Amino acid sequence: MRAGDAGGVYVAPEEVGEPLVLDADERAILGAWADRLVPGDGSWPPATATPVVGYIDALMDRAPSIAPAVRSALGWLAERGFGGLGSDEQVAALRELEADPTLGPVFVSVLEMVLEAYYRDPAVEAVVEARTGFSSRRPMVGTPLPPFDPARLDRVRALPPRHRST
Amino acid sequence: MTQIADVLVVGGGAAGAALAWRLSQHGADVLVLEQGDWVPDDDIPKRHADWQVRARRYWSPSAARRGWPADYPVRNLGANPVDAFVYSAVGGSATGWGGAFWRFLPSDFRGATLDGFGRDWPIGYEDLERYYEINEAEMGMSGIAGDPTAPPTPEAPLPPVSMGAMGERWIDGFERLGWYWWVQHQAIASRDYRGRPACTNNGHCTYGCPTGALATPANTYWPEALHNGVRLQTGARVREITLDTRGRADGVLYHAPDGSVRRATAPVVVLAGNGLGTPRLLLMSSSPAFPDGLANSSGMVGRNLMVHVQTTVIGRFPQRTGADHGPWGATATTRHFYETDPSRDFKRGFIITAMRGFDPLDTALQTAGWGEGHHAALEHHLNHEAVCWVCGDDEPEPHNRVELDHERVDGFGLPGVVTHYTLSENSRRIGEAGIEKATELCYAAGADSVRVLGFDTLLGWHLLGTARMGADPADSVVDAWHRCHDVPNLLVADGSVMATGASVNPTHTVQALALRAADGIWARRRDG
DSSP, X not given: OOTTOOTTOOOOGGGOOSOSSOOHHHHHHHHHHHHHHSOOBTXXXXXXXXXXXXXXXXXXXXXXXXXXXXXXXXXXHHHTTGGGSOHHHHHHHHHHHHHOTTTHHHHHHHHHHHHHHHHTSHHHHHHHHHHHOOOSSHHHHOOOOOOOOGGGGHHHHTSOOXXXXX | OOEEOSEEEEOXXXXXXXXXXXXXXXXXXXXXXXXXXXXXXXGOGGGSTTHHHHHHTTTOSBHHHHOXXXXXXXXXXXXXXXXXXXXXXXXXXXXXXXXXXXXXXXXXXXXXXXXXXXXXXXXXXXXXXXXXXXXXXXXXXXXXXXOTTSOOOOOOSBOOOOOHHHHHHHHHHHHHHTOOOEEOOBSBOSSOBTTBXXXXXXXXXXXXXXXXXXXXXXXXXXXXXXXXTOEEEOSOEEEEEEEOTTSOEEEEEEEOTTSOEEEEEXXXXXXXXXXXXXXXXXXXXXXXXXXXXXXXXXXXXXXXXXXXXXXXXXXXXXXXXXXXXXXXXXXXXXXXXXXXXXXXXXXXXXEEEEOOOOOHHHHHHHHXXXXXXXXXHHHHHTTSEEEEXXXXXXXXOTTSEEEEEEEEEOTTSOEEEEEEOOOOHHHHHHXXXXXXXXXXXXXXXXXXXXXXXOSSSEEESOOBOTTOBOSOTTTOSBOTTSBXXXXXXXXXXXXXXXXXXXXXXXXXXXXXHHHHHHHHHXXXXXOO
16 A cells, blocks of 8 residues: 555545644644645635545544554655745755655555545535536436437348358 | 254355345245345435545445455556455345446357457357346346347347437437447336336435446345345355365354354355455365365466456536436447457457546546545536447456465455456556547537547456356356365356456356256255
8 A cells, every 4th residue: 555545544524623633833734735735726615624634634533554654644745944935946846856766656545535525525626617517416326318219220220140150 | 053944054145145046936945145234225325415426435446445344455466457346245246346237248258269269258149148138137228139149149138328418419429330239128117017116316326326226136036036045145255165074075164253153065166256255265164175266276266367458538528418317337338349359459358338427536536636626627527528438358368377376364364355457458458449439429429529548457247267166167156056176066157267258347257157057956956
């Protein structure tokens, strides 16, 4: 398993609450990191408008094996004064982190966790539907569709057989 | 306490369920040991608003990622490692499948004779024909007869599932190209069928069907089998097949969930653990008489792993693609390039199945880089993409294999498995041709660009060939009636017996084989 990847461990939205693992400084760095990954853009909210930090904290609590890896990446950013950097400098620091042979896999794991928490947020789902037409409710409730018209097969049905006899 | 039965089956998945049901119809006393458990309805991701997250966490098809209590460790190596997808549960890996339901073609059983490819099966299409028909009725297949790329068949029990606008767009593409194509046959109820409701086009079928319209062994064969008296023991991790003094199988030892070791005996033992689980158990059952693994005098147990030459070509369309609805594995498929064509530089062929688009989370992960521009990229791709899935015939090769992994053990200290897989040159050429033709289809259907998944890691839905069927005991593990050459009352009745794997989803054939194996067991029940 990739460093920082909690694998099959699942945390439901209602299970994300008070921080359990990360301290205030770590949460601040993680929040700034998340907002550089998914910045606000027009009607799209930034990552920290959704419970991304709480979600990662809860996953670290439920899957303690990922905590050292995530903490090492947060420490790497703290050493560079990440929270006090301008946005361009923060992006540059994250590019460096992403390319780091040791911490790069942790970066990917954090990105995945951020996207999970972000795209399951009801407010983001509403923007997704408004902007793209994709309704996350439809796969739960279904969509009426007309039946298939067999006449569409008329050309192919008239073709000669195309399989080998044995 | 020892449990005793007429037939003992290891594995309650697609094959084990069908075999147990068929034997129970005959009146046999059947005990099935399944390492997993029933999947609670509430675990089905699409019953929940955050189905996309659940699908890639606890519902992940990758055993290496998911980590259910019944899972055993799976590690994947080779130049093209397989991301082995298996579910340890009642229903097996059809717990998280899409329902694609294919018969093999007659030529699929004669690869060596026709094409110098792999091994001929010791049985042919005609041996499975009646079992395909039974399976289509039991699973509730939707489709339509008359496909000129296959032998004539009876009409499907149910009409085709709905296409939707994206399906019609794909069909327009097939028609522009003049290719053979046909509606994808699906184990999905297009109308109410035997207590299962008609499909409501929820889409994203592998994330679990919230209505039960998608057939699984758990909602088709199992209820009837249990009604007929089949005993199903869940949470039973079989650790060893035991032999009597004559060298015949007499039962198994298994771990109950509390860790205790228990015994079950029967005059006939059937393995239905598919391409990973079956060779794992045979290799774990070594003894002085079988030092290299039970029933492995040929050395073929675990060898010849076939996974199909699988990749996806994803078309991006100017119009919305309706990615939030419609049976995901359907719309239509072409077998235009299925049979060997001497003008091409490879043997055998491939199918292209035209499918639907990804969900927001998957689209973000695949296409939208982080930072400024993330949302613009998402909007460009989401609900504007649809997938062409390429599936080609990979030749059985001994170096593609499953071995025990003694470095990683399960919760009972039993070894995991490691797979080794490298695409052959023939498979690479099939893959390249499949990508080329799928790209052609995307543009014919109106795509403005395509992206290709490639072959760095292979999709591991189909795990076949690791205890193959053959007439020669020196070159195969089981005979035409699924009996191990070395231990005749030990049978293998799952995808691992396939001598070659064809170019289509194998579940229908796996189940047809299991039904036939059951009839063979019943016919020989007094042979001793």
